[in-house]
Amino acid sequence: MKEDPPILSILIRGESYGYQIIHRIIQLCGGTVDWSEGTIYPVLHRLEKDSFIRSQWKLAESGRRRKYYSLTPLGKKELKKEKLHWMNVNSILSRLWAEEPGL
Amino acid sequence: MFDLKQAIRKWRESLNGNEALEDGAKEELENHLRDKIDYLRAKGASEAEAFEEAVLKIGDSNTIGTEYYKATTLRLSGRPPWKERQWMPSLMHNYLKIGLRKIKRLKIFSLINIAGLAVGLACCAVIILYVSNELTFDTFHKDKDRIYRIGTHVINQVGENSSSTSPGPLGSMLKSTFPQVEESTRVVPPYENSENVLVVRGDKRFFENRLFFVDNSAFRIFHMPFLKGGRETALIRPHTVVLTEAMSEKYFDEEDPIGRILQIEIDYDTGQVELQDYEVTGVIKNAPANTHFKYDMLLSMPTFIVNLPSFDEDWINFHGKYTYIKLGPKTDAVGSGAYPAFILTSFRPTAVMVLSYLISKRLPVLSVTNVITLSPLGKRRT
DSSP states (O other): OOSSSHHHHHHTTOEEEEEHHHHHHHHHHTTOOOOOOGHHHHHHHHHHHHHHEEEEEEOOOOSOOOEEEEOOOOHHHHHHHHHHHHHHHHHHHHHHHHTOOOO | EEEEEEEEHHHHHTTTTOTTTOOOHHHHHHHHHHHHHHHHHHTTTOOHHHHHHHHHOOOOOHHHHHHHHHHOOOOSSSOOOSOOSSOOOOTTHHHHHHHHHHHHHOOHHHHHHHHHHHHHOOOOHHHHHHHHHHHHTTSTTGGGGGEEEEEEEEEEEEEEEEEEETTTTHHHHHHHHHHHTTEEEEEEEEETTTOEEEEEEETTEEEEEOOOEEEEEEHHHSOOOOEEEEETTTTTSEEEEEEEEEHHHHHHTSSSSTTOOEEEEEOOSSOOOOOOEEEEEEEEOOOOOOSSOOOEEEEHHHHHHHHGGGTTOSSSSOOTOHHHHHHEOOGOOOOTTTTIIIIIIIIIHHHHHHHHHHHHOOOOOOOOOEEEEEEETTTTOO
16 A cells, blocks of 8 residues: 555554644655645554554643554564565666656 | 644554454554654654654554454455445456356357357347337227227128228217217228328328328327327318428428328329328327328228218128217226126127118128127237
8 A cells, every 4th residue: 555654654653643644744744745634544454454563542742632653563574574565666767767868 | 732642542543443453453553653653752752743644654444454364364355244246256357357257168069058148138038028019019098998890701602801991881870879979080092902102292292101080089189299280170171281390391391281281192083193182280209110090191981982982881791981989987887887898798889789770771692691799909919
């Protein structure tokens, strides 16, 4: 899944909640992608179901309840696998595209 | 004035209709909305603007619900039950592809199967066409249950002979003798073997072979709706003709044919064959394809009588001369009532009557008997 690696990568720096995660992702891609922000929650839901992340309700400073997500050991393993995969893809593509300056 | 609390509450309520969203998920979404609004407010947007923008960014709650459902469902299609079913199964393309591959791989069996199916379908189509043709045969006549063609069964020294023809005077005799017989008409083709007849109008010359001499009463027996001309008087005078729609178009195009002249050449065995003038007095609807009596032109019976006066008297020679009668409605049958009884009790004596008439007239020696038979419409096609 294309949304999985970014989410897992953000969570490896510590627990976070939905709004923060999507906000960070949008910041990182510089507003070039027009995401429907709400769709991150079903993804988080699925990742939790696959035991890559776990969640916990916490009381925030503002007094609101927030659901914080954090990475599980299984999620860390998955992220490593994903990283290897994407690095591979990256190196292949960058070499291929280096031969095509006109692209 | 825009009320942010109210707006958020309403938005939250709108999530309630979504089956896939559990309470926790709804709370998460609401928090997300509030965070977003806070963020936008901090950037200087008004409450209303911030709310609108946040709702827009968070996306359609239905789409989110569907994604939630897909994340948890065991269904292969991932289609939530509240979403509309697709018209075509999503695996349809797959099925087609697999079907084609199987045909390619199992050529012999596919050939047998497909050929078998084709033959089966063809048989089915033929049976349906045949049965529907049979079931609707002659049924366009309005009173088809009451219309009969008179046949004769002659037994004499030479042998036995059944035929669907009958003597010229028989119809009118039956009509005057039996109140049950409502109408009678004679139907006589110009030639016994339906040879072609030359029909001419100006430079249009065609051979036709669906011509018949009929009595005017034919229009009261058969269902022949008039498009032009009068039903009552159409075939009273000699040398008059009624055309079907198709014939009218063929010889007169779009013109009104009533009162116009058609030239028709018929050999009456009088020694001379020449074109004679016939006045068109009516146009009727075309005959349907599945009827035993297929006509293009109907000529007046008086024409035939003028040329062959003996026909009205001739009880002996009736080859190629047909008689149709129409019986009165069932309830009107005098005496015994129902049809079978009518035929049995009334027609056998008639046969004997005809027989004695034949003997008294001029027939040499007719040894046994003549029997008149009735064939109803729609059953036989001779």
